[in-house]
Amino acid sequence: MLEIKNLHVKLEEEEKVILKGLDLTVEAGKVHAIMGPNGSGKSTLSYVLSGRDGYEVTDGSAELDGEDLLELEPEERAAAGLFLAFQYPVEIPGVGNMTFLRTALNAQRKARGEEEISAADFLKLIRAKAKDLQIDAEMLKRPVNVGFSGGEKKRNEILQMAMLEPKMCILDETDSGLDVDAMKLVAQGVNALRDAGRSFLVITHYQRLLDHIKPDVVHIMADGRIVKTGGPELALEVEQNGYADILAEVA
Amino acid sequence: MSALLQAKRDAAESRLAGLRLPEGGSAWAKAAREDALSRLRLSGLPGRRDEYWKYTDPTTLVTADAPGAAVFDGSDESPVFDGIDWVELVFVDGVFDADASDDPALAGVEIERLSTAMQADIHWARDLYGVLEARGQVPVERPLATLNTACATDGVVIRATGKAAKPVNLIYLHQDDASDAILHHVIKVESGAELTVLEKGPAAARFNKVMEVDVADGGTFHHVRTQGRDHERRAVTHVFARLGTESVFKSFTLTANGVLTRNEVVIELTGDDAVAHVAGAALGDGDFHHDDTVFITHDAERCESRQVFKKVLRNGATGVFQGKILVKPGAQKTDGYQISQSLLLDDDSQFLAKPELEIYADDVVCSHGSTSGAIDEEGLYYLRSRGIPEGPATDLLTLAFLAEAIDEIEDEALAEDIRGRLESWLSRRRG
Numbered sequence: 001m002l003e004i005k006n007l008h009v010k011l012e013e014e015e016k017v018i019l020k021g022l023d024l025t026v027e028a029g030k031v032h033a034i035m036g037p038n039g040s041g042k043s044t045l046s047y048v049l050s051g052r053d054g055y056e057v058t059d060g061s062a063e064l065d066g067e068d069l070l071e072l073e074p075e076e077r078a079a080a081g082l083f084l085a086f087q088y089p090v091e092i093p094g095v096g097n098m099t100f101l102r103t104a105l106n107a108q109r110k111a112r113g114e115e116e117i118s119a120a121d122f123l124k125l126i127r128a129k130a131k132d133l134q135i136d137a138e139m140l141k142r143p144v145n146v147g148f149s150g151g152e153k154k155r156n157e158i159l160q161m162a163m164l165e166p167k168m169c170i171l172d173e174t175d176s177g178l179d180v181d182a183m184k185l186v187a188q189g190v191n192a193l194r195d196a197g198r199s200f201l202v203i204t205h206y207q208r209l210l211d212h213i214k215p216d217v218v219h220i221m222a223d224g225r226i227v228k229t230g231g232p233e234l235a236l237e238v239e240q241n242g243y244a245d246i247l248a249e250v251a
Numbered sequence: 252m253s254a255l256l257q258a259k260r261d262a263a264e265s266r267l268a269g270l271r272l273p274e275g276g277s278a279w280a281k282a283a284r285e286d287a288l289s290r291l292r293l294s295g296l297p298g299r300r301d302e303y304w305k306y307t308d309p310t311t312l313v314t315a316d317a318p319g320a321a322v323f324d325g326s327d328e329s330p331v332f333d334g335i336d337w338v339e340l341v342f343v344d345g346v347f348d349a350d351a352s353d354d355p356a357l358a359g360v361e362i363e364r365l366s367t368a369m370q371a372d373i374h375w376a377r378d379l380y381g382v383l384e385a386r387g388q389v390p391v392e393r394p395l396a397t398l399n400t401a402c403a404t405d406g407v408v409i410r411a412t413g414k415a416a417k418p419v420n421l422i423y424l425h426q427d428d429a430s431d432a433i434l435h436h437v438i439k440v441e442s443g444a445e446l447t448v449l450e451k452g453p454a455a456a457r458f459n460k461v462m463e464v465d466v467a468d469g470g471t472f473h474h475v476r477t478q479g480r481d482h483e484r485r486a487v488t489h490v491f492a493r494l495g496t497e498s499v500f501k502s503f504t505l506t507a508n509g510v511l512t513r514n515e516v517v518i519e520l521t522g523d524d525a526v527a528h529v530a531g532a533a534l535g536d537g538d539f540h541h542d543d544t545v546f547i548t549h550d551a552e553r554c555e556s557r558q559v560f561k562k563v564l565r566n567g568a569t570g571v572f573q574g575k576i577l578v579k580p581g582a583q584k585t586d587g588y589q590i591s592q593s594l595l596l597d598d599d600s601q602f603l604a605k606p607e608l609e610i611y612a613d614d615v616v617c618s619h620g621s622t623s624g625a626i627d628e629e630g631l632y633y634l635r636s637r638g639i640p641e642g643p644a645t646d647l648l649t650l651a652f653l654a655e656a657i658d659e660i661e662d663e664a665l666a667e668d669i670r671g672r673l674e675s676w677l678s679r680r681r682g
C-alpha cells in the first residue's frame with residue numbers, strides 16, 4: 001500500500017534536515033503505529049506525504065500503490081486515497097462543515113471519474129456517520145473547526161475520514177488532548193473503517209490508544225529515521241521504560 | 252481665497268457650463284435647485300488634493316466631459332435577482348423608460364417620476380429633496396451630491412405608507428458608450444411602513460446618483476444593489492438617510508468591475524433605538540478602483556450601527572474604505588461596529604483604509620477594525636488535503652471571506668442570489 005524508501009527531507013527555507021533516510025512499508029489491510037520522542041519528525045513525515053508546502057525532498061521516494069506520491073498535488077494525493085488526520089486541525093471561518101465535506105467528497109469523486117453524490121444521499125450518509133461519532137447537527141453546520149473543542153476537532157477529523165473513505169489513513173496524534181471517552185469514540189470510528197483494502201499509520205505517544213486500535217506493527221522513530229520495528233509488545237515496552245533504553249540499544 | 256478653493260470653484264463652473272440646467276417646475280423644486288447651485292458655487296468640486304479624496308482621484312468624476320465606457324454584455328449570466336417578484340422602474344442611460352417599466356402600482360406605496368413630482372406640490376418630496384443632502388454636507392462637504400441636487404432632472408420619488416408587498420427594483424441600463432447620467436431619488440418610509448428598494452446595473456458610462464431616504468419612527472427600509480460589470484464605467488453615488496425612533500435601515504452593495512466607484516453613505520440616527528446596517532462586497536481586478544466612504548452620526552440613545560465592508564482585490568486593483576462613526580453628546584448606549592477588510596490575491600493590489608471614531612458620549616460601545624491579508628495558506632492546504640483543488644479551494648476561502656458582508660442581507664432569496672452570482676463569477680474567472 002504505502003512504500004517509503006530512504007526518504008530525506010529538509011526544510012525549504014532553512015538548512016535543517018528532518019527526515020534522514022526513512023524506510024517504511026505498510027501493507028494493505030494493516031495497522032502500523034509510529035511512536036517516538038517529540039521532534040523526531042513524525043508530523044513532518046505526515047505533512048510530506050500529504051503534500052504540504054515548505055519541505056524539500058532531497059532523496060528517496062514515497063509511493064501509494066505504486067504511484068509516486070511526491071509528484072502529486074495535495075488534492076491529487078487525496079483523490080488517490082491518502083488521508084491525514086491532522087495533529088492540529090485547521091480552523092476555516094466562514095466555510096460550513098457540511099459544505100466543506102460535500103465539496104471535498106464531490107471533488108474526489110470527480111477526480112476519480114465518478115458521479116457526484118446527490119444532496120439527499122450526502123445528507124443521509126453524513127447524518128449516520130456523525131451520529132456514530134456523537135457529532136450533532138449543530139456542529140455540522142458550524143464553520144470548519146471554528147470554536148470546536150480539542151476533542152471535537154479530532155472527532156471531526158475522523159468524520160471526514162469516514163466520509164471520504166480513503167485507503168491509506170494517517171493519524172497524527174489523534175489521541176492527544178482527548179479524554180478516555182472521546183478516545184474510545186475515535187478508536188471505534190477507526191476500527192469501523194478497518195478493512196482488508198485499507199491501511200492505517202497511527203502516530204501516537206501513548207500505548208493507551210493502541211489498546212483500542214490494535215496495531216499489527218509498531219515502529220520507533222528517532223531523529224528522522226525508523227530505528228526499531230516490532231510487534232505490539234514494542235509499544236508496551238515504550239510505555240513502561242520510555243524511549244531511553246531503545247535509543248541506547250540502537251545507538 | 253486660496254488657490255485650492257479657486258480651482259475647485261473653477262471646476263464647478265466648468266462642469267456646470269457643460270450641463271443643461273433644469274428649468275421650470277414648482278416653486279419648491281426651483282428653490283431647492285437654486286439653493287444647491289449656490290452651495291455648489293461656494294464649495295466648488297473636489298480635486299485631488301482634497302483630504303476627503305486622498306485615496307481616490309475625483310478628476311474623471313468632475314470633468315465636464317465624461318470619459319466613455321464600452322457597454323458590457325452581461326447576457327452570459329442570469330439576470331440579477333432573477334425569480335424575485337418586484338415592481339420595476341427602468342432607466343436607460345439615466346433616463347426613465349416608461350414603456351420598459353411596470354405600471355408603478357403597489358399597495359401602500361406611492362411612486363412618481365421625479366420630473367413629474369417636481370411640477371406638483373408633493374409635500375413629502377418637497378420636505379426631503381435636497382434637504383437630507385444639504386444636512387449631509389456637515390462636517391464634510393460632498394459637492395458631487397450638491398451638483399446632483401442642482402442638476403438632476405430624472406429619478407423617482409417613493410413614499411411607503413404601509414408594508415410594501417414587493418420590492419421596487421430600479422434597473423439601470425447602460426446602452427450608450429458616452430452616456431453621462433444624473434439620477435436623484437427621494438424615498439420616504441412613513442411611520443411603521445416597510446419598503447425594500449433594489450438597484451441593479453451600471454446606469455451609464457459615468458453615473459452620479461443621490462438617494463435621500465427618510466425613515467420615520469418604526470419604519471423599515473431595506474436596500475440591496477449590484478452595480479454592474481461594465482469594466483470602464485464610473486460612478487459616484489450618495490445615500491443620505493435619516494432614521495427616526497425604532498426605525499431600521501439596511502443597505503448592501505455588490506460591486507464587481509468598474510474602473511472607478513465611489514459609494515458614499517451618510518446616515519443620521521436621530522431617533523432612539525434606531526438600527527442602521529451598511530455592508531458591501533466588492534470584487535476588483537486590474538484597474539478597478541473602489542471606494543466606500545461612510546459617515547454615521549449617532550444623535551439619539553441606544554442606537555445600533557454596523558458597517559461591514561469586504562473587498563477581494565487582484566492584479567493591481569485598489570480598494571478604499573473611509574468609515575466614520577460620530578457619537579454626539581447625549582447619544583448614550585450607542586452600539587457602533589465597523590469592520591473593513593480586504594483579501595489581496597497578489598502583491599500588486601492595495602487596500603487603503605481610514606477608520607475613524609469620534610465619540611462625545613461616555614456610555615457607548617464602539618469597535619472598529621481593518622485588516623488586509625492574503626489567502627490563508629494553512630486553510631488552503633487543509634482544503635486541498637481533503638481533495639479540493641487549489642482553484643475551488645481558493646474560491647471557498649474567498650466566499651468565506653465575503654460571507655460576513657453578504658450575511659447582512661436580511662432577505663434570504665436576495666442573499667442567495669448574491670452568493671450564487673459570486674460563486675459563478677469566481678469559478679468563471681479561473682477559466
Ligand SMILES: Nc1ncnc2c1ncn2[C@@H]1O[C@H](COP(=O)(O)OP(=O)(O)O)[C@@H](O)[C@H]1O
Pocket residue numbers: 011018036037038039040041042043044045054
Ligand atoms: N516548518 C518548520 N519550521 C521549523 N522547524 C520545523 C518545521 N517543521 C518541523 N520542524 C522541526 O523539525 C523537527 C521535527 O518536527 P516534527 O515533525 O513536528 O516532530 P514530531 O511530530 O515527531 O514531534 C522539530 O525539531 C521541529 O522543530
Ligand SMILES: [Mg+2]
Pocket residue numbers: 042043044087172173
Ligand atoms: Mg507531531
